[in-house]
Structure formats: C-alpha cells, structure tokens
Amino acid sequence: MTISRADCLALDADDPLRRFRDEFVLPDGTVYLVGNSLGALSRTAAAATARVVAEEWGGQLVGGWNASGWFDLPLTTGDRLAPLIGAGPGQVVVGDTTSIAIVKAVSAALRLRPERRVIVSDTANFPTDRYVVQGLVGSLGGYEIRDIDGPDALDAALSDDVACVLLSEVDYRTGARLDTAEVTARVRGAGALMIWDLCHSAGAYQVDVAEADFAVGCTYKYLNGGPGAPAFLYANPRHHADAESILTGWHGHAAPFAFEPAYRPAEGVRRFSVGTPHVLSFAPLNASLDIWERVDMAQVRAKSVALTSLFIDLVEESCAPYGLELVSPRDPERRGSQVSFRHPDGYPVMRALIDRGVHGDFRAPDLLRFGFAPLYIGFADVHDAATALAEVLGKELWRDERYRRRLAVT
Ligand SMILES: Cc1ncc(COP(=O)(O)O)c(C=O)c1O
Ligand SMILES: Nc1c(O)cccc1C(=O)C[C@H](N)C(=O)O
Numbered sequence: 001m002t003i004s005r006a007d008c009l010a011l012d013a014d015d016p017l018r019r020f021r022d023e024f025v026l027p028d029g030t031v032y033l034v035g036n037s038l039g040a041l042s043r044t045a046a047a048a049t050a051r052v053v054a055e056e057w058g059g060q061l062v063g064g065w066n067a068s069g070w071f072d073l074p075l076t077t078g079d080r081l082a083p084l085i086g087a088g089p090g091q092v093v094v095g096d097t098t099s100i101a102i103v104k105a106v107s108a109a110l111r112l113r114p115e116r117r118v119i120v121s122d123t124a125n126f127p128t129d130r131y132v133v134q135g136l137v138g139s140l141g142g143y144e145i146r147d148i149d150g151p152d153a154l155d156a157a158l159s160d161d162v163a164c165v166l167l168s169e170v171d172y173r174t175g176a177r178l179d180t181a182e183v184t185a186r187v188r189g190a191g192a193l194m195i196w197d198l199c200h201s202a203g204a205y206q207v208d209v210a211e212a213d214f215a216v217g218c219t220y221k222y223l224n225g226g227p228g229a230p231a232f233l234y235a236n237p238r239h240h241a242d243a244e245s246i247l248t249g250w251h252g253h254a255a256p257f258a259f260e261p262a263y264r265p266a267e268g269v270r271r272f273s274v275g276t277p278h279v280l281s282f283a284p285l286n287a288s289l290d291i292w293e294r295v296d297m298a299q300v301r302a303k304s305v306a307l308t309s310l311f312i313d314l315v316e317e318s319c320a321p322y323g324l325e326l327v328s329p330r331d332p333e334r335r336g337s338q339v340s341f342r343h344p345d346g347y348p349v350m351r352a353l354i355d356r357g358v359h360g361d362f363r364a365p366d367l368l369r370f371g372f373a374p375l376y377i378g379f380a381d382v383h384d385a386a387t388a389l390a391e392v393l394g395k396e397l398w399r400d401e402r403y404r405r406r407l408a409v410t
Pocket of ligand 1: 097098099100126128129168172197199200218231
C-alpha cells in the first residue's frame with residue numbers, strides 16, 4: 001500500500017484527538033468500525049451508572065426524583081446535548097426512542113398544518129422512520145404518504161398539500177450526507193415543516209439544526225450513550241407555544257403532580273416528554289457527554305474526513321481485483337463518517353472480517369458498512385482494516401461455509 005502502517009502510526013501520534021481513545025474501552029485486537037450502530041463504552045460510564053444505582057437509588061430511594069434531579073433529566077441532558085446539534089438551551093428533550101420521537105415530531109407537525117394532508121418521506125429512510133409514519137397515517141386517517149426516491153425528487157413532491165417532510169441527514173446505508181440548510185429552506189419555502197433524523201450525524205460532526213422545525217436522533221451511536229440509550233427530540237422555539245404531539249403523557253403535562261383530569265401541555269420542549277424517564281440509562285449517556293464537552297468538533301470533522309478518505313483509498317488500492325464497489329460519495333463534503341462498499345457476497349465477507357478482529361456490519365442486500373468514530377478510531381486502525389479486508393477477499397476466506405449462517409442481528 002502506498003501509505004504504510006508506520007505512516008499511519010505517525011498520523012496517530014500527531015492526532016490532536018488521540019488522547020480521547022484512552023477514555024474508551026476497546027477490547028485488545030479489535031478494530032471497531034461499528035460506532036455508527038453502537039458506540040463504544042466510555043471508561044467512566046460503568047462507575048457513573050454504579051453510583052446512580054448505589055447512591056441515588058440505593059441511598060435516596062424515591063427522594064432521588066428531587067435530590068438527584070431525576071425528574072428533570074430529559075431537559076438537563078437535552079441542554080448538554082444541544083450544542084452538538086446546533087441547538088440552544090430549552091430546545092432539546094431526551095427520552096424514549098428515536099421511533100417514538102418520530103411519532104411525536106410528525107404528529108406535532110401534522111397538527112401545526114391541519115389543512116395539509118401529505119407527509120413526504122424518502123424510500124431510503126431508515127425502516128423505522130417509514131414504519132412509524134405508516135402506523136400514524138393508518139391510525140389517524142385522512143393522510144397520505146408521498147415517497148420520493150432521493151432528494152432530487154423533493155421539489156416535484158412539494159405541492160401545497162404537504163404538511164411535513166421527514167428525511168435523514170446521513171443515509172444509514174450509503175453514508176451520503178444532505179445539505180440540511182438547503183433542503184430545509186426548500187421545504188419551508190413550500191410552506192411545509194422539516195423534520196430531520198440525525199441518528200447518523202449527531203456526534204459524527206457538528207450538526208446544525210438551524211431552521212429545521214423538528215429533529216430527532218439516537219444517542220447510542222456516535223454519542224456513546226450505551227445500548228438502548230434514550231433518544232433526543234429538538235423542537236424549534238417557534239413551535240414551543242403551539243406544538244402538541246399525539247403522545248400526551250403526564251411528564252409532558254404543565255403540572256404533573258397536580259394530577260389534573262385533563263391534559264395541559266407543559267411550557268416549551270418539556271411538552272414532548274411522555275412518561276417516566278429511564279433514569280439508569282441517563283447515567284452512561286451523561287458520562288459520555290462529560291467527554292463531548294471537552295471535544296473540538298472541528299477536529300472531529302477533520303479527522304473523520306481524513307479517516308474515511310484514507311479507508312477509501314487503501315481499500316480501492318488493495319482490493320481492486322475483488323469486485324468491491326464504493327457506494328458512499330467520494331466527495332467528503334457529501335459524506336457522513338461512514339464508508340460503504342457493495343459486494344455480491346457481502347454477508348460472508350463481513351463475517352470473515354469480524355472473525356479477524358475487524359468489526360464492520362452488513363446491510364442487505366449487499367452492503368459492507370464501516371463507521372469511523374473519530375474519538376477512538378485511529379489511522380493505524382484504518383490500515384489494519386483495509387489490510388484484513390484485502391486478505392479476506394484475496395484469499396477468499398469468506399467462502400468458508402460457517403460465514404454463510406445468518407445471525408439474528410446483522
Ligand atoms: C436513521 C435511523 N433512525 C432510527 C433508528 C432506530 O431508532 P430506534 O432507536 O427507535 O430503534 C436508527 C437505528 O437503529 C437509524 O439508523
Ligand atoms: N438500533 C439497533 C438495534 O436495536 C439493534 C441492532 C442495531 C441497531 C442499529 O442501531 C442499527 C443502525 N440504526 C443502522 O444504521 O443500521
């Protein structure tokens with residue numbers, strides 16, 4: 001390879017983010033390129049969680065709702081996360097899952113545009129985004145989903161009956177990244193509301209929710225909140241007085257402990273809280289946010305571009321004869337922090353690679369997906385991953401029968 005492993009080690013030695021790698025637990029011999037699915041464990045997460053269990057739950061019992069601020073965790077954690085997506089204090093609420101957050105954002109958007117009956121969604125959206133919109137439309141009645149095939153088809157879909165548009169900033173399969181400001185301007189210019197799914201952007205680089213109406217995303221990928229960590233929902237302040245989701249639970253009530261018979265929305269973004277916060281799940285997320293508060297996002301983006309570009313170059317150089325096709329945009333400006341290649345035997349290729357300590361994932365029907373979390377992935381990891389992939393393909397190690405057996409979760 002034109003760039004040697006020694007060159008990569010030199011790049012690692014010069015990397016201003018290198019010190020963060022030691023703040024994460026990464027098993028020896030593992031190159032972990034799946035931070036776009038489940039981020040790594042931060043070193044302080046286990047102790048932080050144990051402390052909440054032993055001191056707060058064990059020591060304070062129900063008093064923890066006041067004494068340890070459990071009741072406000074969705075908002076206090078939202079305020080900590082907000083800068084990472086370009087939002088301000090009081091604009092982000094944390095809780096539930098992204099799927100539930102989409103129900104809340106879409107249902108609120110529909111109520112804000114009652115005369116419009118169409119929801120625009122992309123066929124490339126992550127399936128849960130599509131499923132929950134289908135479920136909403138099926139239950140509410142009188143609404144229609146208009147599917148587009150990619151953002152180029154957006155203008156033609158934006159008729160004056162469109163209430164809202166739901167898109168992902170970064171495509172979970174290809175890693176292609178949209179220009180959120182430009183798309184949001186088009187959608188709002190047509191009188192519709194813009195809802196962004198930021199699952200594959202938050203923590204991958206500095207996001208800017210800017211003029212968006214709503215945004216949702218998960219905290220278990222690049223934000224390292226842990227498996228099943230609570231999701232976030234951003235609501236633009238212009239909607240804080242009027243927006244109401246279909247999920248009107250008591251934690252979104254103006255006075256939850258007045259136990260009134262009728263729902264009255266809380267002021268501001270709190271109205272998007274629904275039920276009891278998952279207190280224990282906030283502990284590892286807040287431990288990770290302690291790290292994010294010390295991170296320079298410009299360095300994160302610069303490193304992400306360098307890592308993904310190097311991976312593309314090394315793989316194309318060393319795997320040229322083996323039928324891989326780059327699916328991610330070549331232009332780094334149009335790319336998130338992920339690189340995907342197509343291969344007809346992608347599934348066994350990925351299984352063989354994982355067997356050699358290089359963890360990516362597979363997305364049907366034929367995509368090999370590699371995520372680069374700049375806080376803990378280095379340039380030597382990129383070299384090792386490309387070298388292992390070339391070996392798996394060159395020696396046809398993926399032909400081993402055991403790599404064809406499908407696991408439940410890919
Ligand atoms: C773009 C996108 N949206 C939503 C989800 C999932 O949401 P949930 O956390 O509700 O499973 C994922 C990943 O699982 C995703 O990649
Ligand atoms: N959310 C996941 C899960 O519950 C199980 C396994 C993987 C995931 C993921 O996050 C996958 C991820 N959203 C994707 O982009 O495919």
